[in-house]
Amino acid sequence: MFELPLVRNTKRVRTVRKLRYQYINTLYQEYRRVQSSATANSTLPTPENSAAEEASDGDHDSADATSRRRRRKRRLLSVLGHAETDTDLSDAEAEEGNDDAEQADSEKEFFTRHEKPQETFEVWNTDRQKTVPMNTSTLSYDTCKQIERRAQKRLSAGMGHISKNADQHFRAMRDGYEIVAETPESHHLAHITQLNELLHVNIMKGRWDIAYRCFSILIRLPGVDIRSMWGPGARILRELSSTDKGLGTSEEFLGWLSGIYSSRSNFNQAMNFLMDPVFRCGSKTHTAKFVVAWLWELLFASCPDGTEHFSEEDPSNRKLLRLIERLSEMVLIPPYMEDPEIWFIFAVCHLVSADQLSQRFISTKSRTSELERDISRNQVTQHITNAHNCIRTCETKKGDFSFPRRIIEEQLACFEKRLYQNNDDLTASDPESEFGLGNEQENLDTQNVLGPGMSSMIDEEDNFFGSAEQVHFGFDSDSST
Numbered sequence: 144m145f146e147l148p149l150v151r152n153t154k155r156v157r158t159v160r161k162l163r164y165q166y167i168n169t170l171y172q173e174y175r176r177v178q179s180s181a182t183a184n185s186t187l188p189t190p191e192n193s194a195a196e197e198a199s200d201g202d203h204d205s206a207d208a209t210s211r212r213r214r215r216k217r218r219l220l221s222v223l224g225h226a227e228t229d230t231d232l233s234d235a236e237a238e239e240g241n242d243d244a245e246q247a248d249s250e251k252e253f254f255t256r257h258e259k260p261q262e263t264f265e266v267w268n269t270d271r272q273k274t275v276p277m278n279t280s281t282l283s284y285d286t287c288k289q290i291e292r293r294a295q296k297r298l299s300a301g302m303g304h305i306s307k308n309a310d311q312h313f314r315a316m317r318d319g320y321e322i323v324a325e326t327p328e329s330h331h332l333a334h335i336t337q338l339n340e341l342l343h344v345n346i347m348k349g350r351w352d353i354a355y356r357c358f359s360i361l362i363r364l365p366g367v368d369i370r371s372m373w374g375p376g377a378r379i380l381r382e383l384s385s386t387d388k389g390l391g392t393s394e395e396f397l398g399w400l401s402g403i404y405s406s407r408s409n410f411n412q413a414m415n416f417l418m419d420p421v422f423r424c425g426s427k428t429h430t431a432k433f434v435v436a437w438l439w440e441l442l443f444a445s446c447p448d449g450t451e452h453f454s455e456e457d458p459s460n461r462k463l464l465r466l467i468e469r470l471s472e473m474v475l476i477p478p479y480m481e482d483p484e485i486w487f488i489f490a491v492c493h494l495v496s497a498d499q500l501s502q503r504f505i506s507t508k509s510r511t512s513e514l515e516r517d518i519s520r521n522q523v524t525q526h527i528t529n530a531h532n533c534i535r536t537c538e539t540k541k542g543d544f545s546f547p548r549r550i551i552e553e554q555l556a557c558f559e560k561r562l563y564q565n566n567d568d569l570t571a572s573d574p575e576s577e578f579g580l581g582n583e584q585e586n587l588d589t590q591n592v593l594g595p596g597m598s599s600m601i602d603e604e605d606n607f608f609g610s611a612e613q614v615h616f617g618f619d620s621d622s623s624t
Contacts, residue, residue: 145343147335148361148371158309159316162298164249166317169294171256177286335364346375351382355390370424373400373433377440394444397437404431430482438488441466446495460499467492483537483544490533494554497526501561520562527555 282290295317302310315322342357358376362369369376377393384392404424425431445463470489473479504519511519534548 145339146371147332147339148367148369149335155306155309155312158305159312161249162302162305162309162313163316164253165301166294166298166313168249168252169297170290173290173293174282177282177290178280331364331366335361335367338364342372342375346378351379355379355383370400370404370431370433373397373436377433377436394437394440397433397440401431401434401437404433425478427477428481430478430485435482435484435488438466438470438485442488442491442495445492463492463496463499467496481540483540483542486533486537486540487544487546490530490537490551493526493530493533494551494558497523497530497555497558500526501558505561505564523558523562527559530555 302313312322338357338361342354342361345351345354345357354375358372358379361367361372362376373396377396380391380393380396384390425434441462445460445466470485470492474485474489479485500519500523504516504523508516530551534551537544537546538548
């Protein structure tokens with residue numbers, strides 16, 4: 144009923160998948176060759192350079208080396224029995240320089256020929272100048288079989304050392320047969336199946352104690368991949384950690400996963416034949432989802448709990464500072480430096496810090512000196528500047544990540560305004576007066592001194608962005624109202 148938290152990738156599965164993509168790419172190349180030759184026969188032939196013209200260009204040495212290499216490959220292929228015609232030899236020679244690339248990136252080469260779904264969703268080409276005539280050319284049955292035989296000959300040279308089981312699976316897949324997946328019937332697998340079903344059923348019914356027992360047993364069984372069930376585990380710990388202080392929290396669990404399963408760890412394909420999916424374990428180009436969930440959990444835990452006064456001893460404030468330090472280190476290395484969601488979390492952290500520090504500045508304004516107030520202003524301004532920089536960086540990164548930039552900018556402008564308001568303006572009940580400037584402003588050289596013929600950019604009767612209501616972004620940005 145539910146997907147088992149197992150990774151079933153053996154050496155045979157990896158070999159068959161590699162041969163599958165190589166065979167498809169070879170068929171595509173043979174088809175392109177047949178199509179190009181058919182198109183060339185319908186046009187006038189183009190004269191080539193003569194031997195004298197080639198010699199005059201000084202290409203004698205390169206031509207001799209190429210001919211020697213072709214003769215050597217022709218002799219080797221004839222010994223192996225894989226070359227029957229000159230056409231096969233010419234095809235093998237043409238693909239000589241790309242053999243290593245095909246062996247290593249056959250899957251990438253296959254997917255580069257296909258457009259991504261997110262790039263073609265609801266995109267209609269209405270420009271008549273870009274229309275392409277429909278390809279109505281067909282292939283005969285003999286030509287299709289000839290293409291298949293050539294592709295099989297080109298792959299047969301690299302299939303001499305694969306296992307018999309993998310060879311049978313590949314031949315069945317090549318001939319169009321459907322391979323039934325193996326269903327090993329063992330007590331161990333049946334035990335995992337029953338526990339997995341009990342886990343999901345009890346989560347849906349809200350029986351967190353029983354779900355925790357199933358989860359704790361599952362993660363201790365051999366062969367179970369904990370990265371495929373971190374979502375249910377985090378939900379169970381979130382529900383039980385508030386009542387049972389002896390259990391670990393979801394933040395600690397996700398942090399442990401992020402530390403154990405690092406995307407920077409080396410993976411030896413020659414010794415470990417279990418290949419994890421990218422969306423599950425992460426890579427140097429993809430951020431693991433449990434890492435992103437862990438950062439969001441840390442951000443929610445570091446948000447203020449509604450207290451009015453800011454305190455350095457508050458655990459949530461210390462968590463926020465540690466989170467900012469951790470993010471500042473993560474964005475320096477891949478894959479986090481190219482992930483727009485990581486930069487957005489970084490921007491929100493600076494936004495929360497600016498909110499807390501601006502509230503602290505308001506509450507301690509009457510008890511601090513001018514120098515201390517300047518230091519507090521600089522701290523708030525620095526966090527606001529860092530938030531703007533992170534937002535701009537997030538927009539420049541690739542990815543379909545969208546966020547309400549206007550709301551965030553309004554919040555940042557509101558936090559900056561708090562630094563130059565009087566206490567009477569902060570306690571006013573009128574929402575418009577909250578965004579207006581006080582009558583008695585402090586004499587700051589960089590803020591309030593206007594040159595001749597210049598007017599203030601902030602309207603006295605309305606807020607900075609033209610709306611009378613204050614925008615809240617997930618939490619109370621101004622607890623004094």
